[in-house]
Structures are given as C-alpha cells and as structure tokens.
Amino acid sequence: MTARATTRPHRWDRTAPELTGAPDADAAALRSFTAAGEDLLAALPAKPDRTPDQQDTADEIHRRCRGLRAEFLRGHVDRVHTELTDGRSRSVRLAELAGAAAERFPGLVPTAAQLADERRHPQRDKEGREIDQGLFFGALLAAPQAAAHVVASMLRPTARARAALPAFRRTGVAELGCVHLERQGDTAFLTVRNLHCLNAEDDPSVDDMETAVDLVLLDEACRVGVVRGGHMTHPRYLGRRVFSAGINLKDLHRGRISFVDFLLRREIGYINKILRGLRTDHDETVEKPWVAAVDTFAIGGGAQLLLVFDSVVAATDSYVSLPAAKEGIVPGAANLRLSRAVGPRIARQMILGGAVIEATDPRAALLADRLVAPDAMEDTIAETAEQLSAPAVVANRRMLNLAEEPPASFNAYMAEFAVQQSRRAYSPDVLAKVARVAAKPSTT
Template sequence: MTPSDVAAEHAEELRAVRTELDRARTVVAGAGKRTDDLLESLPAPGHRSWMQRATALAAIDATRVLRAAFLDAHAEAVYDELTAGRTHHLRVTELARAAAAAFPGLVPTEEQLTAERSLPQAHKEGREIDQGIFFQHVLRSPQAGPHLLDAMLRPTSRALALLPAFRETGRADLASVRLERTGAVARLTLCRDDSLNAEDNQQVDDMETAVDLTLLDPVVEVGLVRGGEMTHPRYRGRRVFSAGVNLKTLHGGGISLTDFLLRRELGYISKLIRGVRTDVAPAWRSSTVEKHWIAVVDGFAIGGGCQLLLAFDHVIAAADSYLSLPAAQEGIIPGASNFRLTRAVGPRTARQIILEGRRIFASEPDARLLVDEVHDHPALDIAVERAVERLQGSAVLANRRMLNLAEESPDAFRTYMAEFALQQSLRLYSSDVIDKVGRFAAAPPPAAAGTDARG
C-alpha cells in the first residue's frame, strides 16, 4: 500500500467515525486492533530501535486521531450507553473498564493495563493517554460531565461496608490513615510513616474511605487531618504532613491515571469541598452532606500535600514548616492547584510557586494567604483544639456551602478537569518527566527538613 493509499484510508476512517454510532464503533475497533497487532510485533518499548519507535508512535498517533474524532461526535451517546441512560453511577475506573468492554479499541483493556502496571514507567506504551482522551471528552460534555462528577461524590462501597463498625467504635484503621472519633471530631492521621506520607493509589483509597466515613457519621461535625509521627530515619519521631506523590512508585509504574490522579481530584478532595452524595434528603433539598475541615501542617506540605490545603476551611501550620508545589522539578501538573491557587495567592505568586518552584515558609508574610494560623510547636496543639471548638455546630455550614459555590462552580471545575485528564496523562509519559522522577527515585534521602523528601 502506497503512502497516498494509507492517507486515503485514514481520511475515510475519519469520516466514518463521525457517522452513526455502530458503524463508528466498528471503525475504532478495527483501528485499535491494527495498532495493537503492530505493537505486539515489535520489541518491548524499552528495546526498540529509533525506526521502530517512530513506526509505533506514528501508528499510535493516527489511532488517537480517530479516537478523538469518534468521541467528538459520540461522547454523550457512549456515556449514555455505558451508564444505561445515566441511571447507573460509574466511578472513573469502572467507567473506563466498561468502555473497554463495550467499545473495543477506544481505551485500554484491563489486561493491557495490568501488563503495563508490572513495568517501570519508562517501559510502558502509554496506554493511559487513551483514557485521558476519553475522560477529556466525557468531562467536557455538559450532560455526561456533571453526571460523572455526581457519581464521584457518592460514598465508596468500602466506606459503606466499614460505616456500621465505625459508628459503633469510633475507629477505623486503614492502611495509610488512622481514623478516630473523639466527641464531634473525626481525626484523620496520615500514617505512611516510612515514606513521609508520600501518596500512592493505596493512600488515595484510604483517604477517600476516611473522608466518606467522616461525612456519613451523623455524630461528626468537624474533620481534622494531620500527619503522624515518622519512622523515616531523617524525621524519626517527628510529625510530617505530606511529601506529595511517591516518586519511587511513579518511577516504578505504580501511579494510575484513574485510581490516583483522577480519583484523587474528583473523589475525596472534591468531597472535602462539596460533601458526599447520599440521596437521603428530599429531592428539593441538597443531596450532599458537608462538614467543616481543618488541616494541621507539621514539617512540610509538598506537592499533593500543598494541593490538599486549598480544599480546607481552616489551616494551621507549625512555625518551622513550609509549603511547596515542585511541579517545575517533576514536570507533572499539580492537580487542581493551577485552578485554585491563583485565587488564594494571586497570579504572580501562583506562577512563582508552580512554575519556578518557590517555597512558602510558614514564617513569611505570604504564608498567610495559604494558612490561617502559625504557631510554635508548644502552642500548636492548643491552637488545633481551639479551632476545632470554633467550627463545631451546623450554623455556618450554609455559609460554607455558599462560599465554596462562589469560589468554585461545578462547571468551572469540570472544564478544568477535562483538560487536566488529557494533559496529565500526556505528562505521565513524557520523556522529561520519566527522566526527572527516575533521578528523584534514585536520590538518597534528604539530609535536612528543608529538603524535599519522598518515599
């Protein structure tokens, strides 16, 4: 087949994927199968020659053009089919799995993703980029996108299973989070003590479970999040809030687009702001349950830890702590910080933090744009209990709801997350990110508290 024949065939396929759904589905399946067959005929990504890499990339890119065109025309019809006319509420991982089964060639199958998870990030095909294309189109749809956001606000099955025991005992010991209720306060302690509370898929699952339990327990009025004491040799016996994404896990291929990056933003962080969806209240009232949230920063809040603070009602920091979003060093997008940080600190400071890697120390004046109180360690615990007492009671929950709505409309958040889904998936597989996280992962532990630390 000549190059002109290939171009003509591709043009015909582009026209076909914009026609009626069943015909378009068949074209996407065929293109995906051809690309998969080609990739299987080549050596593994890490062992390909320059020419083989170019051949693979050309085929992958051509197929992605078809997938994007297909979704441009059919995203809402696809979503309606997967969710039975928006009567089923599928979370992002469930939705991606359903799409792989119902629309072959559109997104990677579970078998393909499982095979990739066993590989270092640098040796993968980058199949999650196809999930990024899919979720970009779903989220930017004015019908499908809000429905998916709603699905992600619903409590997880894990939380619902643990709720009776938590209501009875006031305790839940999760793998990386300890949850304890004292009076009307749910205390979430981040306890990944050997890795400075660096985040991975497990920590996201545990945090969403703990947030759900806090929101669903009618006794609780305030949620308090704080890092526990570390066993890491450089910080042994000291509290640390969070070192952000676990770069060793990212380098090893263990950070998932759906189970970590999208679930984190659309799941528990969104629930901190908007509450958990229950469908218990009458239809004319709000169907979400909200609570007040307080964060306490000991040591540092790096990357995802700093992102998290932007979702809290009240933030207290130790006087010797600092905040940072080292996106420039890592090369990935710092969650929804690009969306939220500017309104907190202004555009110039936001660019300094995100683009130039500026750290904000709790002792400097600009820190008051991100934290509400700064205290030396002897006074920190007292300040925490005073803040908890002030925020108990439901009288100001309505004002909290209205403040959050004024600051961040669901549609604006949805639009941001649509683009985030694609851009973050691309960054995960970019050569500069793979190189940077490889160097971070190989680096020795930091020698001082003022140095970024990862698991």
C-alpha cells in the first residue's frame, strides 16, 4: 500500500478538473478532487513516521489541492463570502467564517475535526492545514468588498466582552485571565500578567486582550486606555514590570499558536480596535486614545503594539526589538507601520537585521514619545493620559490614522500577510528555531 501511495498522486493529478466558472459545478469539482487527495493522505503513515519519499508524496498532494483551491477562490471569492454572510447582512468573526466555509464548501478549508487533530501534534508533525486557511483569508482580504466586511465584522464587540460589561461598568474592575483591567478615574489600566512566559503572547492572551480592549471602548466612564506589563515572578526579573516578550515560541513549537485565533485575530481584532475603534450595533464607531507604558523590554509582538498607540512612555532602562528575520516569521503589521515611525533604513535594520534599540539610543525617540527614569513612570503615565483625555483628541487621532494608514492599505497588506504567515509558520527554519527555544529551560 505504501509503495502505491507514493506513485498514485501522479495518476490522480491527470484527473484534476478544469474549472468552468460555474460556481456549483466548480464547488463539486473541488470537493471531489480534494476528497481524493485526502484518501491518498490517509493511505500514508502519520507524518512523523513517513519516509522522505512518502513525505514528498504528501507535499505533492497538498500542493495540487492548494492549487485548485486557489483557482476556485480566484473565480468565486465574492460569491463564497456573500453566501457565508447571507449577502453580507451578518457580521461573522474569523473563526466562524472559516468554520462555515468548511461546511458550505467542502475541501476549501480544513474541517473542525481536521484542525482538532492538528492541534494534538507539535508544529513540526502537523500536515500544515492552516496554510489552506491562509489561502482562504488571503483571497477574502484581497477582494475589496469582502475585505471591508471581514474587517468591519472583527471590529464588533466580542460576546465575552458583552457579557462582562455590566459588571465592569458597576465595579470598574475585570479579571480576564492574564489581563487585569481597572478603571481609575476616567483612565482604564490594562495590566498584562502572562507571568509564566514574561508576557509573551499566546492564544488565550489574545482573547483576554481583545475582551479588555472591548470593555474599555464600551464603558462610557473610560476616556483613555493604558497598557502596561505587570510585575514578573521570573528570578531574573523578579518584581520588575515587563511589557512583552513577543510571541510565545514554545507554544508555537507545541502547535498551540493557531493561525486564525492568534496570528490573524490578533491583527484584525484587538490591535485594529486600538487603532480604529469599535463598531457598535448601530454601526457607529467608538474610539478612544491609548497609551503604552514600556518597562524593561518590548520584544517582537510587543514592539509591534507600540506602532498603534497614540503615546508611548518608556523607561530609560528599557529596550525595543523586532527579531522577525531571526525568528523566521512576519512581524504582524510592523512591516506596514514601522517605516512610518522610524524610516525605511532603521525599519530594515530592526526587522531584517535584528537591531536592538536601547532607550539611550537616539533612535528610541522615534519609537517613544517620552523617555523617563523608571521611578518617574507612574507620574508620566498619568500626565500623558490626562493630556489625551482632551475632547478633540479622538477626532484628530481618527484623521491622523486615516491619513497614515487608509483601511484599504491595511486590508491589502493583511491579504498578503495571511498567505505568507501561514506558510512561514510551517517552514523548516521556523520549525528548527522553535525547537531550539523549546529545548531551553523554562522561564517560570
């Protein structure tokens, strides 16, 4: 059986259909062809047990199926999105959209069962089915009408935030997993406490952050939001605040960083809400100014976050870095935004060369608005929040953001990001990198 499985894909390929442009017929052809591919994959051993030839066969099966998926989406992406959203009359979040696509268009994206099976394996042992989700969302975000609807849908409050809102309005406090949210006066403080990994980001933290951001935007008593890292328990940083260590590479190695619920949701969800505001049920936009308070370091995803804040206050003993090329992944939307902040040369030095920007470096003034001694952070944060609470700030930040990053530019960037990032997460150099990180002693 194994020997036949290594040759059958070539005969199977000659039966690949030519899509006609008729949506139902093309959907049926896609379903039939990808089902045959799944049968061939099922005849192979599990990925860790495959010979090199067998893995080549599996790669070829995925390549042929992805080619047909991409062709189908090129011809039918608008119809696909229209059907999945009832003529764009419903706001559908990313995960729900992917799930609906799997049911309505079999073979287009992985099913819930396939994704659950993948989740049980470390990243290196997965089939890489999230790459098919990358193709799907890349096509949606490249189609102007679909993209606008997808992004607008993700600007709606989450169900978790709606449920937590009455209690937060009443008490001014919310405990949200790794985020402690507290309203002091008219300022909301989001304190990140993902202590087991020096405030690195993972799937649960993205959910917690989006919920917290929603609550700040929904609560009328909050006028300004402040994001700051909590005090660490790691022996090296005991008692010190840390802003963020970026993506949790150990979780990536374990296969626990999801494409939709982390890599996409993070950018199109809570980060975009900080930048663009929240869409209400009445199709109004609620925006508020935001302050980032950087203690110790803002690495990777932490550095990316700074680019959407209205003001950044950093301690003089802190530093910022974006080791994207070293990690092997795309640093979110930093490639879109960093050049505006620091210029193209410094952006390349940081993203491609891994340059570390210490607070004492003159370049740090391009990333932070105020650089102050660690013992002056509290007072400076309070002063900055008070300045941003002025009535005209919201209107002006909206116009600045619109001029600097038109929504269409963001959508186009995210279309390419979806494709590139989904592939990078399964590339050999990334898998080798995260394996080395996972082998190091725990940070707890």
